[in-house]
Amino acid sequence: MNIIKFLEAFTSETLTTGTSSRRESFSQFGKFGKNMALAAIPFGLAAVSSKAFANDIGPTPATPVGALQFALTLEYLENEFYAKGLASGVIPGGGREEKVFKQIAKHEASHVTFLINGLGGPGAANVPAKPTFDFTVGGAFDPFNENGIGAATAYQQFLALAQAFEDTGVRAYKGQAGNLISEPQLLEYALQIHSVEARHASEVRRIRGLKGWITGIERGAGMPEATQAVYNGENVTLQAGFNTATQFGPGAGTEAYDEPLNTQQVVDIANLFIV
């Protein structure tokens, strides 16, 4: 059973079965875990050991499984960030923000589970361990008001980090597309997560009073300088030889296209938050 056949077996049996509960679906995926771990080995991919993730993460292999491992690490980060944010009490309750961040948190938790199961299930050799995250970046931020910066300021920092994570996620998944081109079903799953990250990014940006799309390399008002790496390289106006700035200028031209980040660029961003 190769990786694709495995995923097909899973999707056809559970994801689309109306009577199957979410929990059942995931446990069904888990049953395939051992097969999956074995199936992944023929790809010739060195499993990333948990030791490699004990501290700073390194680049994952430019392979389909490497791309999934890479994606999972980002989803670990986002999932923990939103779970802590919702638990911290800094997000204003009862209105748009709470609904939005509950929805985003739900998706990120689903993505973590989906990717773990895709890599063989909990504890499988191909599943990287969750890094230890420090969202204060050594005390520079206090997004959960753990150090008493005050709920209002903490929330602004939470929003800024959320924007950075979502915009990074969009660029990171895009940068892995080439690594998945040999596995069409995995590519499609990654695309289906990629566009959800983009929906999140747009909404978080709009909550912060920005446009939903990225203009040039502008990180936007209120974004810490430390997040600039998320936006560098977004000012491309030449797409396959076509000048996107000709009609409406470079602003609209760069907004109309999101640019990829390569694995190392994303690793460097993520390592800011890994201790």
Add this chain to the structure above:
Amino acid sequence: MKNTVNVHEVNPAFTDRRSFLKISGLGVVGAGLLMAVGCSDDDDATGPITDDQLPGVRNGIFDLGAGDLGILSYAYALEQLEADFYTKVVNATGFASTFNSTEQTVLTDLYKHELIHRDFFKAAITGALTAAGLDPSARLLPTLEFKYGTLNFSNRDQVLATSKALEDTGVAAYNGAGRYITNPDYLLLAGKIVSVEARHASAIRSLIRPDSADFAGDDIVAPSNGLDAAKKPSAIIPVAAGFISTPFTAQFLP
């Protein structure tokens, strides 16, 4: 290009629009069905296309063709639709009074982005055809004409609902087409565009229902696994055709 033969039954335009919106609203179900069908390895093996699968006119009607050129032509058709729609939106009588300033900014940005996407595909396909020694005047999808039935471009709710359907459909179309692209450069370009379409869809949904989770609602992002919709060209084209008055076919696309 003059067309004399319609390849599909043309329903009254208003019905088309309604069915378009209706089908779009079933995005999650549609994606689930596609996933249930699964995909044999053969489905993905597009392989080198033969001369008789190139984009071009067959029996008086333009066919999008097979392979990467077929997918690019398909994307060009969808971007033509979006560009035409937003051109009509921003030029409609009363645009400045129908929509508040935030909505005007969003719709004007979408107008610009979609025109850029449309003209990009025209240039990219022309370049790809030329590089392959093919004649763009025969192989490039012509400029399509569109119909919107009774859609009132001065009605805020109707325009935003149609915009939402178009953007969600665009996301599902790119998500579902990616697996059929063989050239990594084209795949990356599609990836650069689809996330912007998703940003659009989110913003429009948020304009319609701001105090909600609709920007990535359970109706379009499956709550069971957090995946957005993905649909094959054969699931998208019949729906989009409700807006397109120029006949074309997609005999060689999945």
